[in-house]
Amino acid sequence: MKIAVAVPGGLHPSGQEQVVPSWLALFERLAQSHELHAFALKHLDTAQSYALNGFTVHDLGRPSAPVGFTRWSQERALQRALEEHGPFDLIHGFYADPAGQLAARLGRRFMIPSVVTCDSGEFVAIPQIDYGSQRSSSGRKAVKEACTLASKVHVCTTFMGALAAEHNIKATVIPLTSVTSQAATIKRLRQRYPSDTFRIVQVASLSRVKNQRLLIDALSIVRKQIDAHLDLVGEDTLGGELQKHADAIGLASHVTFHGFLTQPRVLEVLSNADLYVQSSLHEAAGVSVLEAAAAGVPVLGTLAGYVADWSPTKAMALGDAIPESLADSILTLHGDADRCRSMAGLARTFSIAHDVTWSAMQFEKLYRSLKD
Numbered sequence: 208m209k210i211a212v213a214v215p216g217g218l219h220p221s222g223q224e225q226v227v228p229s230w231l232a233l234f235e236r237l238a239q240s241h242e243l244h245a246f247a248l249k250h251l252d253t254a255q256s257y258a259l260n261g262f263t264v265h266d267l268g269r270p271s272a273p274v275g276f277t278r279w280s281q282e283r284a285l286q287r288a289l290e291e292h293g294p295f296d297l298i299h300g301f302y303a304d305p306a307g308q309l310a311a312r313l314g315r316r317f318m319i320p321s322v323v324t325c326d327s328g329e330f331v332a333i334p335q336i337d338y339g340s341q342r343s344s345s346g347r348k349a350v351k352e353a354c355t356l357a358s359k360v361h362v363c364t365t366f367m368g369a370l371a372a373e374h375n376i377k378a379t380v381i382p383l384t385s386v387t388s389q390a391a392t393i394k395r396l397r398q399r400y401p402s403d404t405f406r407i408v409q410v411a412s413l414s415r416v417k418n419q420r421l422l423i424d425a426l427s428i429v430r431k432q433i434d435a436h437l438d439l440v441g442e443d444t445l446g447g448e449l450q451k452h453a454d455a456i457g458l459a460s461h462v463t464f465h466g467f468l469t470q471p472r473v474l475e476v477l478s479n480a481d482l483y484v485q486s487s488l489h490e491a492a493g494v495s496v497l498e499a500a501a502a503g504v505p506v507l508g509t510l511a512g513y514v515a516d517w518s519p520t521k522a523m524a525l526g527d528a529i530p531e532s533l534a535d536s537i538l539t540l541h542g543d544a545d546r547c548r549s550m551a552g553l554a555r556t557f558s559i560a561h562d563v564t565w566s567a568m569q570f571e572k573l574y575r576s577l578k579d
Contacts, residue, residue, distance in 0.1 A: 209242045211295040213306040216250030218264045220257050223469045228385035229494045236567035238262035244292050282309050297574050303329045304349035311356035320577035323357040326491045330370035336415035358577050363492035366515040381569045386501045386562045405435040405541055408480040410495035412441040413449055422486040427456050428534035438476055440465045477502040485514050500554035505547040507536055521554040
């Protein structure tokens with residue numbers, strides 16, 4: 208098959224920085240058997256095409272301010288690129304707005320099947336942090352159009368599928384992952400040195416929706432009873448706000464802000480962790496949860512994404528997303544090594560069984576079913 212995928216960005220030519228690892232891994236696997244072209248809607252400053260991990264990326268460029276890309280001009284640019292590099296057998300848009308909406312429209316226009324992946328805030332509204340497509344009429348319209356026009360709607364978790372169903376949208380569940388088959392031979396990426404410090408980790412951009420402030424506040428409570436350290440890995444979108452907060456409550460030396468790390472460095476941090484904590488106000492899935500599970504790290508988190516799917520056997524979910532409840536749960540797991548081992552073992556089995564190769568095979572089946 209000749210497959211077109213539309214993404215908002217996340218496919219930087221370096222293959223290391225400014226990438227979405229799960230997309231990169233999936234596209235690389237699909238490209239081993241199919242011709243795959245990825246169309247990035249507005250990532251690089253200038254339009255260009257380049258080879259990346261066996262597939263071709265066509266970046267549509269980012270027009271200069273103040274004009275920028277309107278939705279209409281974005282659609283026209285994508286249509287021209289599809290015409291230039293096509294014809295295609297199928298188009299797949301990642302995130303309903305805007306890539307999914309445009310992919311579904313152009314799928315109808317070119318009379319080819321379309322798949323829309325909803326893997327963000329498509330079905331939620333969290334007005335206090337200005338998050339979620341359901342907050343505005345334009346957001347609701349874009350999601351509805353994308354899901355109505357698409358030949359198939361895809362989500363990564365049963366949790367997200369249930370949110371879609373609340374909007375009368377039937378979705379196919381296939382996990383998106385960066386976990387490779389190499390994880391099957393690795394119990395831990397390297398042996399932890401004996402330490403009295405309980406190391407907690409989270410891998411996510413520092414943002415309102417990821418809600419790392421909750422975790423920092425919980426750490427303040429936890430440290431009254433045990434020696435604990437927090438590793439936060441991810442790009443800072445809050446301008447140092449969380450670092451200032453950690454310093455203000457006396458945790459500056461007990462929280463390490465790593466910033467963005469490449470995948471090998473992320474796995475290195477995970478290999479030294481005792482517990483992975485998801486603090487998100489919303490999580491459609493959470494690829495980092497899969498990475499932690501593959502590294503043998505037990506998972507605790509808010510009731511969303513994979514944590515919601517896995518609780519209570521493969522992960523522990525919070526009842527209330529408040530610092531006191533999170534701290535109590537961290538201390539509970541710190542004192543229950545058997546439960547941690549059981550959860551980590553079951554989650555690791557799932558994560559490895561549903562690795563990138565498995566995921567690519569499921570998408571191939573889905574694509575072929577739409578072509579039959």
